[in-house]
Amino acid sequence: xxxxxxxxxxxxxxxxxxxxxxxxxxxxxxxxxxxxxxxxxxxxxxxxxxxxxxxxxxxxxxxxxxxxxxxxxxxxxxxxxxxxxxxxxxxxxxxxxxxxxxxxxxxxxxxxxxxxxxxxxxxxxxxxxxxxxxxxxxxxxxxxxxxxxxxxxxxxxxxxxxxxxxxxxxxxxxxxxxxxxxxxxxxxxxxxxxxxxxxxxxxxxxxxxxxxxxxxxxxxxxxxxxxxxxxxxxxxxxxxxxxxxxxxxxxxxxxxxxxxxxxxxxxxxxxxxxxxxxxxxxxxxxxxxxxxxxxxxxxxxxxxxxxxxxxxxxxxxxxxxxxxxxxxxxxxxxx
Numbered sequence: 496x497x498x499x500x501x502x503x504x505x506x507x508x509x510x511x512x513x514x515x516x517x518x519x520x521x522x523x524x525x526x527x528x529x530x531x532x533x534x535x536x537x538x539x540x541x542x543x544x545x546x547x548x549x550x551x552x553x554x555x556x557x558x559x560x561x562x563x564x565x566x567x568x569x570x571x572x573x574x575x576x577x578x579x580x581x582x583x584x585x586x587x588x589x590x591x592x593x594x595x596x597x598x599x600x601x602x603x604x605x606x607x608x609x610x611x612x613x614x615x616x617x618x619x620x621x622x623x624x625x626x627x628x629x630x631x632x633x634x635x636x637x638x639x640x641x642x643x644x645x646x647x648x649x650x651x652x653x654x655x656x657x658x659x660x661x662x663x664x665x666x667x668x669x670x671x672x673x674x675x676x677x678x679x680x681x682x683x684x685x686x687x688x689x690x691x692x693x694x695x696x697x698x699x700x701x702x703x704x705x706x707x708x709x710x711x712x713x714x715x716x717x718x719x720x721x722x723x724x725x726x727x728x729x730x731x732x733x734x735x736x737x738x739x740x741x742x743x744x745x746x747x748x749x750x751x752x753x754x755x756x757x758x759x760x761x762x763x764x765x766x767x768x769x770x771x772x773x774x775x776x777x778x779x780x781x782x783x784x785x786x787x788x789x790x791x792x793x794x795x796x797x798x799x800x801x802x803x804x805x806x807x808x809x810x811x812x813x814x815x816x817x818x819x820x821x822x823x824x825x826x827x828x829x830x
Contacts, residue, residue, distance in 0.1 A: 499599035499809050500551035504542035509809050510551065515596075515604035522573050522608035523564035524581065527623025529598035530557035530631065530800075531816040531825045533656055537755065539813070553597025556583035559617060559626030560830065563602065568609040578617050580629045581605065582784050585612035599809055599827055615784050618792055624803070624826045628661075628796055629787040631824070633780035635661025635730075636787060638753035641777040642726050644671055649711045649723055651675045652692070653740070654730035655683035657824045658753055660690055660799050662728045667691020668794055675710060675724070677703060680820045682801070689798035704743055714745070716770065721745050728753060734760040746770045753777040800824045 498512045517523050535554045538544055543552045562577040573579070581598075585607075596604050605613050617626040635658045644650060650666060652659045655678035666674050667690065675694045676687035684695040696706035704722060711723030725745040729737055732754035738761050740750060750772060767774065781787070801822030804812035806829050816825040 496601050497599075497806055498553055499555060499597060499813075500553050501539050501543055502551050503547050504540065506542070507539050507554075507810065507813055508551075509599075509806070512600075515602055517564050517566050517604055519567040520569065520607055520609040521566045522562055522569050522605045522614065524558075524560040524579070524603045524605055525563040526558055526560040526598055526600060526603050526829045528559060528627045528829060529555045529827045530627050530657070531555075531813060531827065532557055532631065533658070534755070536813075536817050553595060553600075555598030555600070555827075557627050557630040558583075558598035558603070559623040559629070560603070562614070566609065572608055572611045573614055577614070578619065578623075578626075579614040580617050580626045580784075580788060582613050582615065582780070583630060584780070585610070599806065599829075601806070601829055615788060617788055621788075621792060623830070624800060624828060625791050625796065626788065627826065628791060628799060628824070629784070630780075631657045632661045632664065632787040632790065632796070633784065634658050634753060634777075635663075636665045636781055636790075637779050638662050638728050638730070638751045638777040639665045639669075640781060641775045642728060642749045642751035644669070644726055644749075646670065648726045649673045649675075650726040650728070651677060651707060651724045652687075652728045652730065653677050653736060654732075654754065655680065655687045655823075656730060656819070657799065659728065659730035660687060660823055662730065662753070663687050663692050664690045664794065664796055664799070665790070668790055673711075675707065682820060682822055686798045686801065686823050690796065704739075707743075716746055719766070719769075721770075725749070727751070730754050732756055734758055738762060741766055741772060741774075744770065744772065747772070749773045749775070751775055751777050798823075800826050802826065803828055805829075
């Protein structure tokens with residue numbers, strides 16, 4: 496069967512591999528759909544989770560599918576034919592993040608499913624491609640949770656990739672009325688609007704801070720010029736931008752950092768102290784994985800999926816995912 500793997504920097508292949516063999520604690524899924532994550536693209540650039548490794552690295556962790564094999568110890572957690580979304584962190588040791596299994600394949604071995612933490616039922620009328628959005632939605636949702644967003648906040652979401660878009664969908668679902676989406680891609684900003692952003696700023700066409708002043712007002716705190724924006728969700732990974740946020744945000748702002756910053760970022764902690772800013776990292780999911788499935792069931796997230804490809808065209812799909820101007824979520828349809 497086919498399986499997408501990284502063999503080195505810039506070397507992604509659709510390999511032929513043996514069918515999975517499950518043990519008594521395992522389940523096998525017939526994968527219905529799997530989304531290409533920004534981390535998949537990042538791993539491909541450097542050749543693996545931490546760089547090149549002796550063995551190829553399987554990728555793909557945003558997925559949903561149908562149970563086609565149940566190990567002897569898994570009768571209480573799954574039945575053949577169950578339609579489920581997968582919690583990738585609970586499946587083995589970080590599915591698609593350095594282990595032997597990855598979701599861009601027809602059949603996926605879910606190790607340790609007997610622990611009852613990996614598989615979450617989806618409604619019969621929910622497509623696998625929408626259910627596969629549960630994982631990126633969870634990342635964006637947790638970023639919102641970490642910012643402790645509440646009614647009346649003026650929120651800026653930096654970056655309109657799938658995680659930023661997931662944060663926007665979560666904010667809109669929770670009734671937040673002032674959501675600014677910021678991105679250099681007009682295509683992604685249009686998607687952000689459809690998902691609930693009330694304003695958009697394209698920094699290539701308008702200065703970011705002048706745009707936020709226009710929307711949220713401006714003030715002066717001691718020697719500092721500040722905007723009225725008091726919540727920032729940082730989903731770009733651009734270090735200098737995060738430094739600017741600290742310099743220009745409103746007093747007592749809350750900043751949730753969900754992007755991967757692979758280089759050190761210079762932060763003026765005298766400014767953090769003076770403004771009493773809260774900065775929190777965000778890398779997990781909400782405690783209840785079902786929260787994402789429930790949101791998908793009640794809210795239209797279809798604008799997030801801008802491209803669909805069959806597994807045989809994975810390399811073409813991956814090239815699209817590598818282009819930030821191409822769109823939002825690239826989904827691989829498998830079964």
